[in-house]
Amino acid sequence: MNRSQLFCGGLFQDFRRLEQEMDELLGPWSWPLGIRSTARGTWPPMNVGVTPGNVEVYLFAPGLDPKSIDISVQHNLLTVSGERKVTRGDEVSYRSERFAGEFRRAISLPEDVDPNRIRARYRDGVLQITAERPEATKPRQIKVN
Amino acid sequence: MNNTQQVAKRPPDEAQHQSLAREHEHVLVPAADIFEDADGISVVLDMPGVSKDRLHVKADGNGLVVEGDAGISMPEGMEAVYADVRATHYRRSFGLTSELDAERIEALLKDGVLTLRIPKRAELKPRRIEIKSD
Numbered sequence: 579m580n581r582s583q584l585f586c587g588g589l590f591q592d593f594r595r596l597e598q599e600m601d602e603l604l605g606p607w608s609w610p611l612g613i614r615s616t617a618r619g620t621w622p623p624m625n626v627g628v629t630p631g632n633v634e635v636y637l638f639a640p641g642l643d644p645k646s647i648d649i650s651v652q653h654n655l656l657t658v659s660g661e662r663k664v665t666r667g668d669e670v671s672y673r674s675e676r677f678a679g680e681f682r683r684a685i686s687l688p689e690d691v692d693p694n695r696i697r698a699r700y701r702d703g704v705l706q707i708t709a710e711r712p713e714a715t716k717p718r719q720i721k722v723n
Numbered sequence: 724m725n726n727t728q729q730v731a732k733r734p735p736d737e738a739q740h741q742s743l744a745r746e747h748e749h750v751l752v753p754a755a756d757i758f759e760d761a762d763g764i765s766v767v768l769d770m771p772g773v774s775k776d777r778l779h780v781k782a783d784g785n786g787l788v789v790e791g792d793a794g795i796s797m798p799e800g801m802e803a804v805y806a807d808v809r810a811t812h813y814r815r816s817f818g819l820t821s822e823l824d825a826e827r828i829e830a831l832l833k834d835g836v837l838t839l840r841i842p843k844r845a846e847l848k849p850r851r852i853e854i855k856s857d
Contacts (some may be wrong), residue, residue, distance in 0.1 A: 601752040623807035629798050636795060638808055640835030645774040664767075666758055675767050703771035703835015704795060708857075 585702070621662075621677040622705075626685065633709040634686055640703025641676075647705060649698055654687040656707065749810035753837075755791070757817075763842040770813050771835035778832060780824065780839065782825040788816045789837065 622639035637658055640646075647660045666676035687709050695710040757785040770778070772793025779790045791809040803837055822843055829840040 580854075620807075624805065625803065626805040626807055627797065627801040627803050629801050632798060634798065634801060636808075638835075640769045640771040642834065664756065666756055666767075669760040670758060672757040672759065673755050676756045676767065677754070702774050702794075702833075703769070704793070706796065 605617055620683065621673055621681050622683065624683055631711055633711065635685055635693055635707040637683065637705040638703065639705050642700070644700040647700065649707065651693045654691055654693065656687050656709070658683050658705065670704045738773065751810050751813045752815050753813050755815065763840055766817065766841065768815065768837040769835065770837050772811070773832070773835060775832055778837065780830050781818065782828050784819070784825060786816055786818050787825070787828070790814045815840040
């Protein structure tokens with residue numbers, strides 16, 4: 579066994595295994611983002627949930643004009659972008675914790691989502707995007723005869 | 724199919740409210756902007772998901788407490804696959820000093836942003852002191 583085999587077969591496999599275990603430990607939290615995942619603390623914070631019929635994406639983005647939010651879908655990549663304008667007093671400022679400026683978040687939806695059947699609504703500062711999964715991919719109960 | 728799930732139920736009285744608030748494992752501390760001008764202090768808080776009926780703002784001589792619960796519409800049987808936000812209860816408190824008029828605080832909630840305006844007591848507003856010269 580030469581050195582590269584040792585790495586590819588042995589050590590790298592161990593790393594992969596460790597990674598899998600980590601993935602299991604940390605839950606499937608990373609799937610909707612994949613390579614486009616961002617550091618914790620990226621604005622707006624986001625939650626993703628699935629039901630047999632839908633994928634629900636929640637973006638906690640208060641203080642936006644719904645008309646200014648840009649939601650686009652390319653293949654199964656959902657991108658939400660916009661700008662949050664924050665007006666702060668021009669006199670004495672003690673805290674400026676709220677996010678201000680341009681933002682963008684990208685989410686890889688599961689392959690089975692129909693890009694033509696995505697709807698969004700904005701309420702109390704939460705943007706909820708619902709992507710439908712076609713009937714064919716919903717789990718079916720299979721009877722055993 | 725859609726029903727608004729209220730993770731934290733609104734309690735009937737204040738005492739119970741306090742104890743329920745303590746039970747929340749994770750409390751979100753809303754991001755705040757605070758600034759001051761000659762007439763008062765403005766506090767702006769990000770509280771996405773909170774509607775007017777789930778917001779409590781309490782002020783007395785000692786401080787200002789803002790609490791709220793996010794009501795997120797979740798379909799039945801939903802399984803979470805990713806979550807940056809893992810709590811629905813917000814709480815943040817601020818100390819108030821005597822020159823601020825806690826009785827006349829104004830609150831405005833719009834699209835998950837709470838703006839509080841705390842006026843200064845009229846008699847305590849800074850006065851410009853003129854310097855007379857001969």
